[in-house]
Amino acid sequence: MQYKEVLPEQCPPNDAHPLNDCVVIRMVSSSEPDDRDFESHAAKGKPIPVQSRSGKAPPDACSWASCSTYLAGDKPVAQAKALALLPWFKKFNYAAFVSVNEDAGAARVNPESRHVDFWFFHGFEPCKSIRSVEAVR
Numbered sequence: 001m002q003y004k005e006v007l008p009e010q011c012p013p014n015d016a017h018p019l020n021d022c023v024v025i026r027m028v029s030s031s032e033p034d035d036r037d038f039e040s041h042a043a044k045g046k047p048i049p050v051q052s053r054s055g056k057a058p059p060d061a062c063s064w065a066s067c068s069t070y071l072a073g074d075k076p077v078a079q080a081k082a083l084a085l086l087p088w089f090k091k092f093n094y095a096a097f098v099s100v101n102e103d104a105g106a107a108r109v110n111p112e113s114r115h116v117d118f119w120f121f122h123g124f125e126p127c128k129s130i131r132s133v134e135a136v137r
Contacts, residue, residue: 002122003105005043011062012119018102019109023131024069024116025080027092031133037096038126040065066117067126071109072097077134084136097131104129 003012028037041048042065052058073079080095100107105120120126 001106004120004122004124005040005065007065007119008061011065012106012117013062013108016106016108016117016119019071019100019104019107019116021101022099023072023076024098024100024118025072025076025083026067026069026096026098026126027080027083027089027136028094028096028133029092031094031135033094033096033127033130033133035125035127038067038120040067063117066108066119069098069116069118071114071116073114077136080134081136093135093137094133095136096126096133098126099129099131 026033026038030037036044042061048061048064049058070079070083076097077095080097083089083095084092100118103121104124104126105118107119108117109115
């Protein structure tokens with residue numbers, strides 16, 4: 001399968017798999033997100049940090065080349081508003097709720113935080129799969 005972005009070797013990792021009929025949250029800066037809002041840090045040319053903002057280990061090259069999203073729970077707007085309180089989301093005033101299925105790409109889900117590293121397939125257009133965009137501030 002071809003991916004939307006150029007990925008490092010061994011990426012996506014073996015524990016990544018398609019998600020089936022769910023909604024992910026992507027924090028965005030505008031009420032009208034565009035394709036750039038779904039690019040990875042790597043695609044934007046940002047260098048991998050030496051130290052993580054959260055005090056954990058810095059991301060690996062594969063994670064850096066993913067689109068960072070969160071699995072939406074039972075109260076997705078409240079969840080997005082809670083995410084907006086995290087310091088690394090201070091510049092994002094909106095949350096895009098995106099419908100995904102097995103045709104969207106490969107995903108690695110952290111079951112504790114519900115964070116999803118998403119590697120979109122070539123041809124998947126996240127903006128066309130947005131269910132809604134909500135203000136989080």
